[in-house]
Every structure is written in structure tokens, then in C-alpha cells.
Amino acid sequence: MLDKSYKHVTCENCLSRKNSLFGSFCNEETEDLNDHKTCSYYKKNQPLFIEGNTPRGVFCINEGRVKIFARGEEGKEQIIHISNSGEIVGFRAMFSGEPYKVAAATLEESNICFISKEDFLNLVDSNPTLRNGIMRELSKELADRATFITNMAQKSVRERLAFTLLMLDDIYKDDMINLSREDLANFVGTATETLIRLLKDFKEEDLVQTHARKIEILDRDGLLKVAGA
Amino acid sequence: MLDKSYKHVTCENCLSRKNSLFGSFCNEETEDLNDHKTCSYYKKNQPLFIEGNTPRGVFCINEGRVKIFARGEEGKEQIIHISNSGEIVGFRAMFSGEPYKVAAATLEESNICFISKEDFLNLVDSNPTLRNGIMRELSKELADRATFITNMAQKSVRERLAFTLLMLDDIYKDDMINLSREDLANFVGTATETLIRLLKDFKEEDLVQTHARKIEILDRDGLLKVAGA
DNA sequence: CGAGCGATTGAAAAGACTCAACCACCGTGG
DNA sequence: CCACGGTGGTTGAGTCTTTTCAATCGCTCG
Numbered sequence: 361m362l363d364k365s366y367k368h369v370t371c372e373n374c375l376s377r378k379n380s381l382f383g384s385f386c387n388e389e390t391e392d393l394n395d396h397k398t399c400s401y402y403k404k405n406q407p408l409f410i411e412g413n414t415p416r417g418v419f420c421i422n423e424g425r426v427k428i429f430a431r432g433e434e435g436k437e438q439i440i441h442i443s444n445s446g447e448i449v450g451f452r453a454m455f456s457g458e459p460y461k462v463a464a465a466t467l468e469e470s471n472i473c474f475i476s477k478e479d480f481l482n483l484v485d486s487n488p489t490l491r492n493g494i495m496r497e498l499s500k501e502l503a504d505r506a507t508f509i510t511n512m513a514q515k516s517v518r519e520r521l522a523f524t525l526l527m528l529d530d531i532y533k534d535d536m537i538n539l540s541r542e543d544l545a546n547f548v549g550t551a552t553e554t555l556i557r558l559l560k561d562f563k564e565e566d567l568v569q570t571h572a573r574k575i576e577i578l579d580r581d582g583l584l585k586v587a588g589a
Numbered sequence: 590m591l592d593k594s595y596k597h598v599t600c601e602n603c604l605s606r607k608n609s610l611f612g613s614f615c616n617e618e619t620e621d622l623n624d625h626k627t628c629s630y631y632k633k634n635q636p637l638f639i640e641g642n643t644p645r646g647v648f649c650i651n652e653g654r655v656k657i658f659a660r661g662e663e664g665k666e667q668i669i670h671i672s673n674s675g676e677i678v679g680f681r682a683m684f685s686g687e688p689y690k691v692a693a694a695t696l697e698e699s700n701i702c703f704i705s706k707e708d709f710l711n712l713v714d715s716n717p718t719l720r721n722g723i724m725r726e727l728s729k730e731l732a733d734r735a736t737f738i739t740n741m742a743q744k745s746v747r748e749r750l751a752f753t754l755l756m757l758d759d760i761y762k763d764d765m766i767n768l769s770r771e772d773l774a775n776f777v778g779t780a781t782e783t784l785i786r787l788l789k790d791f792k793e794e795d796l797v798q799t800h801a802r803k804i805e806i807l808d809r810d811g812l813l814k815v816a817g818a
Numbered sequence: 819c820g821a822g823c824g825a826t827t828g829a830a831a832a833g834a835c836t837c838a839a840c841c842a843c844c845g846t847g848g
Numbered sequence: 849c850c851a852c853g854g855t856g857g858t859t860g861a862g863t864c865t866t867t868t869c870a871a872t873c874g875c876t877c878g
Contacts, residue, residue: 430735432743440735456728498727499685505734506659506669506691512741513778514661549742
């Protein structure tokens, strides 16, 4: 559980940094980064930014999880990505020169640092390793989204749910998947009622088990099979 | 129509270059580019690369159009993007360090130049303007795909078809949309039969008109309205 | 002239959505 | 301590969209 008073992580000691794009920083660079970041505590369901806003910097998740989502016509959210601790959120918009096309909000209480656009771009300019890391990240994400689109277009909701649960299991690692039914439906791309019914089926097939809203994966291979064809 | 013998465009005279990521090149850079590219004629439906291949360079479309697509479980194509003349294809994979996750093939006879990975990366390394252009391009594409995913998840096939036709109208500019029904269905993300039925509806509503396989847009505003809600 | 492929139509079935109601839990205020 | 209201989760029934499968058509190519 997150200690709400512990707002000021130093980058030197940040465990999340080691797995992040800043992981390759030397001591000097890390100090520099530390001097330029501000750190904040976020409550659950608190927005980092919304679509249409002008990007002012990037967010570095020290602890917590964040959903990235777009909104359809009637304002219905479509979750595109869920970011874990160690991930940097919002750097795509640093390069596009456009307002945010998507929004971001915390899924749980979180500790998140902020680095201004200017500082971030300076870092990127002066650090080829970071730059390459970012380009690699952007490219991989692009490939992931191609798969996402293909799944949406060609898989049934049942298949997509199985696929999504496996993906979430990786994101939530040792924790159990902990999302509202609505968020889960908005990730899978279906109606909440349909999601609940399919989840019930999965329970009856001993693929998963629920503890209130939390979801425990019982049979990864089984889910993989469902997601498969 | 494309002159099949005209295979060796020089970058200096390439009209497509001016609108491309190489558009900002000075004379010296353009000459350099010209020395390092090879140029080929492609027939219709010819692959540039397929998923799983190791990326060896990028493709620069001098004339023609190219589909980028992923394949679902049963090998069914999902078209992700259609590239026009002036666009550079395959540069995402230059940075990811992974094999292609998607495939590319010509939609019509095309003139396409090739620049090796080494040469391309050298260009990117030494040219900050090009680099920024690429990062901007990657970021925009990422945002486009978020919209794509949202449309897939939340819009009906009828809405998506209207949306796709408008998009294709921009891509085909002065030409009429000229795609097989199957390719069109694989872009919209539906079955070929469904696509044909909806196209028939659109014809009866005087939104479009067909000339054999070619599709002429009659009422952009009408289509926009259909795509809307 | 026949083979074959892309385009089209028809009919039936399946999948998913909508709407409406109900339940369960939780924090609040009386 | 308990009734109350609200939110999120769940269930049921009916409807509509979309898919699937099968068949036909039209055209091009050898």
C-alpha cells in the first residue's frame, strides 16, 4: 500500500527508474533529472491530462497505474493502454506538436513525477541512448496497436476478453487484476453487461475466479486457448 | 498512368520527395540520398515485405499506393494504413529492433525506391530535422491508431464504412477509390458480403456511385453525417 | 468454350447490444 | 444503531446487427 505522505522520491533511489527509459542514466544525469522533476500524490481516478489539453511535460509513474483512453462520440471511453510503474506517460505528445488526442487518469492511488516539456526535450536532445529508447518505444507501441486493431476487427468479444485478461495479468503482476467492470469493458471494447456475462462463463469454466471486483487468473493456458482462434 | 520503363527517378527531381520526410533536404543531402537509393518498379499486389522478415531498409513511394496490414488468426488481413506517393514505408521497424509485425504490398503498379537500413539510420543520426520529422510522424500515427481502435470498438460497420470512404477519398485525391471489395472490407473490418450490402445502401441513398470496382463519392457531407454518431 | 475469380444476393443463425429491473455493498445522517 | 441513498455489479428478455454458408452471376484469360 502506498504511503500518502511519501511524495518526494529521489530519482537516485527510484526503483521504477531502473526499468524505465531513464534506466541507463549515469549518476550525473540522474541528479539532473532529479533536480528538474516535481513529484505528486494522485488519488484514484484522478486525471493526469485530458484530450484537447496542450501538453506541458511528461509523467513518470513511480508507483501506481494509469489508463490511457480515447473518447468516442457519446463520450464513451475506449482504453488504449494501461501504464505501470516505471513507465513514462505522455511523451508521444511531446513530439507531435498537437494537443492531446487521448486522456490519462489514475486507476489507483499513485505517486507520479512530472518533468516539463522543455527539460524533457533537452534530455532527449542531449542523450542519444534515451532518444533511441524513445524511438524504439514508439515503434513497438505502433506495432502493438496494429495487433489491437486486428483483434478488435477479427476476434469475438469472448476471445478479446481472454486476451485482455492475460495482458492485464502481466500488468498487475503479483497483484490481482483490479478494475471496475466498466473500465474492463472499455478496454475489451464491449458493453458492461456483455463483459459481466462472459466473465461469469469464464468462472463456470474455472478459467478465472473473482474476489469482489478483483479477478484472479486460474488457468492461463485455458485462457490462451480461448483467446487463440 | 505509370510508365513502366521509367524506373530511375533521381531524388533531385522527385516530386514526391518535396512532400515527404526528406522534403527539407538541401541539395547536398538530396544528392547523397540519391546515391544511396535504388529504385524499382512494382506490379500490382506485389509485397514489399511480409511479417516475420528482418527489416533491411525503408521504402520510399515515388508513385503508387501501398497497403500496410496485419494478419489475424486465420490469415485474414486487417489493413492498418494505406500509404500514398511521398510516404516512407517501413521506417517504424528500423527502430524497434524486431522483425516486421505487419506486411506491406502494392495496391497498384508503383515506382518505389529503397534505402538500406544503414544509410537510413546514418541519415537520421546526422540530420536533426529528419529525426524530428520522424518522431512527429510516429507520434501522429500513434494518435491515429488510437482513433482507429476507438472506431472499431464503438462504431457500427455502417459508420465505419462511411468514415473509411472519406479517408480513402483523401488518399485517392483526384482518382476514384480503387480497391477490391475484399481489401475494402479488410480495411473497414467486416465481412466482404456485409460491405457490399452497405455499399448498395449508400448507392441507394445517393451517397456514392460505383463504376465497376471504382467508387465515386457523391455526398461528402452526407457520409460525414453517417460516420458521425 | 470452360475455368476461375471477384462481385453479388438470399436466407438463416449467432453474437452482441439495449433497456429495464434488481441486488449488494458502503458511507451518511438522523 | 438503523434507515437511506447512491453507486457499481448482476440478471433477464427482446431486438438488431452482422456473420456465415450457399448459390448465382459476370467477366477475363488461356
